[in-house]
Amino acid sequence: MPNPKIISFTVDDVRFPTSDDADGSDAMHGSPDYSAAYIVLKTDSDFEGHGLTFTLGRGTELCVEAAKYLCQFIVGMTLDEIRGDFAGLWRKLTSEPQFRWVGPEKGVIHLATGGVINAIWDLYAKVENKPLWKLVCDMSAEEMVSCIDFRYLTDALTPEEAIEILKANDSTAAVREKEMLESGFPAYTTSAGWLGYSDEKIVRLCNEGIADGWSHFKLKVGDNLEDDRRRAGIMRNTIGPDRKMMLDANQRWDVQQAIDWTNTLAEFNPWWIEEPTCPDDVLAHKAIGEGVHPIGIATGEQCQNRVMFKQFLQAGAIQFCQIDSCRLGGVNEVLSVLLLAKKFGVPVCPHAGGVGLCEYVNHLIMIDYIRIGASTDSHVAEFVDHLHEHFVDPCVIKNAAYMPPTAAGYSATMKPETIEKFRFPDGEVWSTRNSG
Ligand SMILES: C[C@H](O)[C@@H](O)CC(=O)C(=O)O
Numbered sequence: 383m384p385n386p387k388i389i390s391f392t393v394d395d396v397r398f399p400t401s402d403d404a405d406g407s408d409a410m411h412g413s414p415d416y417s418a419a420y421i422v423l424k425t426d427s428d429f430e431g432h433g434l435t436f437t438l439g440r441g442t443e444l445c446v447e448a449a450k451y452l453c454q455f456i457v458g459m460t461l462d463e464i465r466g467d468f469a470g471l472w473r474k475l476t477s478e479p480q481f482r483w484v485g486p487e488k489g490v491i492h493l494a495t496g497g498v499i500n501a502i503w504d505l506y507a508k509v510e511n512k513p514l515w516k517l518v519c520d521m522s523a524e525e526m527v528s529c530i531d532f533r534y535l536t537d538a539l540t541p542e543e544a545i546e547i548l549k550a551n552d553s554t555a556a557v558r559e560k561e562m563l564e565s566g567f568p569a570y571t572t573s574a575g576w577l578g579y580s581d582e583k584i585v586r587l588c589n590e591g592i593a594d595g596w597s598h599f600k601l602k603v604g605d606n607l608e609d610d611r612r613r614a615g616i617m618r619n620t621i622g623p624d625r626k627m628m629l630d631a632n633q634r635w636d637v638q639q640a641i642d643w644t645n646t647l648a649e650f651n652p653w654w655i656e657e658p659t660c661p662d663d664v665l666a667h668k669a670i671g672e673g674v675h676p677i678g679i680a681t682g683e684q685c686q687n688r689v690m691f692k693q694f695l696q697a698g699a700i701q702f703c704q705i706d707s708c709r710l711g712g713v714n715e716v717l718s719v720l721l722l723a724k725k726f727g728v729p730v731c732p733h734a735g736g737v738g739l740c741e742y743v744n745h746l747i748m749i750d751y752i753r754i755g756a757s758t759d760s761h762v763a764e765f766v767d768h769l770h771e772h773f774v775d776p777c778v779i780k781n782a783a784y785m786p787p788t789a790a791g792y793s794a795t796m797k798p799e800t801i802e803k804f805r806f807p808d809g810e811v812w813s814t815r816n817s818g
C-alpha cells in the first residue's frame with residue numbers, strides 16, 4: 383500500500399453568493415453565503431487529500447487562517463504514521479497547547495480541525511482506492527474504535543462498549559450494505575422551506591418535491607409567528623396530511639417562547655422542532671421537549687463536540703441527533719457520536735444544509751447504517767439542492783434516497799474552475815462585486 387508523506391498544503395476561501403436568492407436563509411442567518419475553507423494536502427506522490435469545513439461568508443476568513451495553522455502540524459507526516467495512531471493525531475491537534483486556549487474543541491479552531499481531519503481521511507481513502515464509507519465499513523471493530531479519542535466519554539461509553547456495539551452488528555452488515563447499494567438511505571429535503579422564500583415558491587418547490595418522490599419536508603420558522611402559521615399551513619396543505627413536516631428555528635427562542643411558539647404550530651403536525659434555543663443549553667432542550675411533546679426535539683448542527691452530544695443524550699434532551707460532518711472534528715469524532723447515539727437509542731439524522739455537507743453526509747449515513755445505528759426507523763438524512771455541480775463526485779439522490787458514493791475518497795474535491803471562480807476575494811464572482 384502506498385505511504386505518501388504530506389509535504390505542503392493550500393487553504394482557499396471559497397464563497398458562493400447563495401444569499402442573493404435567500405437560499406439557506408433562516409431565522410438567525412439572513413444572508414447565508416454558503417462557503418468553505420477548502421484544504422488540499424499535497425504529498426510526495428500524486429495523491430492529494432481534499433477537505434473542507436463549511437462556514438458562512440466572512441466567517442470563512444477565520445476558518446482559513448485556523449486551518450493553515452493546523453496543517454503545519456501534519457506536514458512531514460506519512461499516512462502510515464497517521465493511521466498507526468489516528469486518535470493520537472486527533473488529540474495532538476485538538477490539544478495543541480496554545481490553540482487549545484481558543485477552543486477547546488469548539489468554535490473556529492474546531493471547525494478548522496474538522497476540515498483538516500476530513501482532508502486526511504480523503505487522502506487515506508484515495509490511497510486505499512475506496513470511497514470513505516467503504517474504507518470505514520471494512521475496518522474491524524477494534525480498528526474503527528482505535529480512531530476515536532475517548533477522553534471525556536468513558537463515563538458514558540468506553541472503548542470496550544463501542545467494540546461490543548460494532549460486533550453485535552457484524553453478522554448482518556453485509557446485508558445492510560447490499561440494501562444500501564440497491565436502494566440507498568432515506569433523505570428529507572429542506573430545499574422548499576428556506577425562510578426568505580415567497581409563499582408561491584414554497585408551493586412550487588413542494589409540488590416539485592412531491593413529484594420527485596420526497597416524503598419529508600423541512601420549513602424554517604422563528605422570525606414571525608403569523609408568517610410561520612401561514613407558511614406552515616401552506617406547506618402542510620401542499621404536501622398533504624401523510625407526508626412528514628419538520629420545523630427549524632435555528633436557535634431563535636427562549637425556553638417558554640419556544641414552547642408556546644411550537645405549540646401554536648402543532649396544528650400543522652410537525653414531526654420535530656429543530657434548534658429551538660441556544661445550542662449549548664442541554665436543560666433548556668429537555669424542558670422544551672417536555673413542553674411540546676409529542677413533537678420531537680432535534681439538534682446538533684451547532685453542537686460543538688462529542689461532549690455536548692454526550693450530555694444531550696445522557697439527559698434525554700433530544701429525540702433526533704443531528705451530527706454535522708464539519709462542526710465535529712471530522713470523521714473520528716463523528717464516529718464517537720454515532721456510537722453514543724446508538725447506545726442511547728436516539729436516531730441519527732445528519733445535518734447537511736451547507737456546501738459540501740450532503741457530499742460528506744452521504745458517507746456518514748452509510749457507516750451508521752451498515753456498522754453502527756443499523757436502522758432506518760426514524761433515521762432520515764437532510765438534503766439541500768444547492769451547489770452540488772461544483773464537486774467532482776457530487777452526491778447522488780434516487781427516489782429521495784442517498785445512494786452510496788462510488789469514487790475513491792471523501793467526495794469533497796471541488797472542480798478547479800469552481801475554486802478559481804468563487805475564491806474570495808479574487809475570483810471573478812467576488813472581484814466584480816462591491817463587497818463580500
Ligand atoms: C444557514 C444554513 O442554511 C442553516 O439554515 C441550515 C440549517 O439549519 C439546516 O439545514 O438545518
Ligand SMILES: [Mg+2]
Nearest residue numbers: 630656657683
Ligand atoms: Mg437546521
